[in-house]
Amino acid sequence: xxxHVIVSSFPSAKSGDDGTPAxxxxxxxxxxxxxxxxxxxxxxxxxxxxELESTIRKxxxxxxxxxxxxWEEFCKSAPKNDDVNDYLKEFPExx
Numbered sequence: 666x667x668x669h670v671i672v673s674s675f676p677s678a679k680s681g682d683d684g685t686p687a688x689x690x691x692x693x694x695x696x697x698x699x700x701x702x703x704x705x706x707x708x709x710x711x712x713x714x715x716e717l718e719s720t721i722r723k724x725x726x727x728x729x730x731x732x733x734x735x736w737e738e739f740c741k742s743a744p745k746n747d748d749v750n751d752y753l754k755e756f757p758e759x760x
Contacts, residue, residue, distance in 0.1 A: 709747045713744070714746050
């Protein structure tokens with residue numbers, strides 16, 4: 666009878682001699698697709714909503730009306746604040 670052994674490997678990360686960022690050595694082998702529940706969203710960048718509002722103001726003053734209307738449609742589905750969980754409550758299909 667075949668025996669399956671579960672093996673875990675944790676690649677180590679080493680910075681390069683020239684100061685390049687650390688990169689894990691080795692490889693990861695995906696053995697099964699993660700379930701939706703296992704994937705947690707990363708947070709939005711702090712201040713991202715303020716950046717969006719600033720961009721929208723600039724768009725409204727510099728682009729033609731038709732482009733402004735497209736931005737208005739985009740804004741309806743854009744995050745209302747910097748909290749990713751609030752966004753997912755409103756748009757669960759985004760996950």
